[in-house]
Amino acid sequence: MFPFSKIEQAAERIGGVVTKTPYAFAPYLSEMSGCEVYLKKENLQITGAFKIRGAYNKIASLSDTERARGVVAASAGNHAQGVAYSASQFGIRAVIVMPESTPLTKVDGVRHFGAEVILHGNNYDEAYAHAVAYGTEHGLEFVHPFEDDEVIAGQGTLGLELLAAGERPDAVVVPVGGGGLISGVAAAIKHLDPSIEVIGVSATGAPAMRQSFEAKRPIDTTSVRTIADGIAVRDTSPKTLAYILESVDRFIGVDDEEIANAILFLLEKQKLSVEGAGAVGVAALLHKKLPHLVGKRVAVVLSGGNVDVTLLSVIIEKGLLKSFRKMKLTVTLVDRPGSLMQLTELLKSLNANIVHIAYDRTSTDLDYGDANVTIHLETKGEAHQNEIRDLLHRHGYLSQEGH
Structure with missing residues (x-):
């Protein structure tokens, strides 16, 4: 089991820096799903996503000597901004390697926080390999987006906030890509109240972790294709899978059509801009993927709000046609x-x-x-x-x- 003490330490480190995001009742979604639904709005976090929790905790946990050398990370979006912002708070160098196809708005967002950006490779895996090599060559500390205990502990602080915000839910629904968020959140929740069900939701176009959960062993995929780019992870992390198998009760998938419907629903009915990865939990409720939760109190994590405006315009247009x-x-x-x-x-x-x-x-x-x-x-x-x-x-x- 992931050590709860590490999550408590992380909460102390990130206090005063990371926003305690709203946790609010969603009446319209509750009516449609038959559940009493509350939304944990990490889309309103400083950098627009939960990733800053783990990134800041990781950098804060480094020794003065390690921090002085600077940090490096690979990311196409939310983790990049989390690392860049966190490094700026410590006044240290941050280098972010991003795929060459990364939209300019995301590149500019990282540079806004003072990080250096290197565009390399056609996808995340190529950017990741270059970041590791660059960090080794220049003596920088590598900050992994999910396969790191300090990062996982930082993400776990979301679970502490959620349970401290009001009446405890019967179930918590969490988006899953690499598994860092749900590993930390599940560890916190199960330590404080083992009766709460923890449910992971991934995109069917990125099925590696869900298939691994079902098989109880790591299974990698050859490719991913989903509008939920924040959870579009091709390979399974043995570390996070082990934590997930210990603490997560159920795992389901939602497809891109269902995710798009959830994004539009949140925009129209909740007045919230949420990216595909952040909307998968809502998609699961809207499309009746969790019928056993009807009549129960359910917390849904909206993990991020950095949606690409071009994609959003397509989703809106299609949504107007369908409705x-x-x-x-x-x-x-x-x-x-x-x-x-x-x-x-x-x-x-x-x-x-x-x-x-x-x-x-x-x-x-x-x-x-x-x-x-x-x-x-x-x-x-x-x-x-x-x-x-x-x-x-x-x-x-x-x-x-x-x-």
Whole structure:
């Protein structure tokens, strides 16, 4: 079992530096899931994610001599900012190796905290190998994102905060990638109240830790593909798997469609910007993956909020289509003066708001003299969209819908 004393020491070290994030009741999610749900909002942490807890504790635990040499880490996002911010608090050098494909906003976020950024490799694994080699060559202390007891202890302080915030939950739902967060949180919770169920949630596109949990042995995967980049870990850490097998009761997966729905739900109903990794617990409740929790008090960890705005815009657009608030139609009409106006007048009669029109008369599948008009509409629900379809069909328009 992971030593609880290390988590207590970590809580003392990070006090006054790391934010004690809100832990609040979520009425709408509770109604939808049938549970009494509380959200631990680590998306509101200083750096936008829980990673600062472990990073700061690790650096604080180093000797003066070790800290003076500086630190190095590999990350494409949250761990990078956690290490950079923590190093700035001690006034020491920090070098972060990030994959070359890392978005500029994340690179700028790390530099904002004073760290040096090296862009290297096509993925995290290549960046990690370079960071280890660079640290050895330059005498820097390596700060691992999850395979380190001091990092795990720092993440475990979240569990202490959660249980101290109010009435104790029957279950705690935690996102899982490399396993550092759930290792620490589960250790804290099981020490203080072994009756509380600890549930891990991963993305089905990054199944290594879930498969390892089920098999009770480390299983690596050849690739990962998920919008939850914060938990997109390819290989299983034997260290964190051992802790997870000791303290975690259940492990489930959610797919990208379910994660995207949760991100949009949190944005609309909770007014919270949460990244894919942070939203997996909510996805599990929204999509009824944990039916045994109905009627129980459930704490869900929102582990981070550093969502890529480009991805968020795609999620919003798809969400509007799925919820019948947006509609895309391609209509074939005769290419002559007034044809487009007749079509738009029909749509106007049903108060369908046109937000975009594209006109194509050169497609090879069109008859000469015809044109395809693609229209994006704002609509008022499924019944409204059915009215639009019926009206167009009654007036002889051939149409197809885009998604």
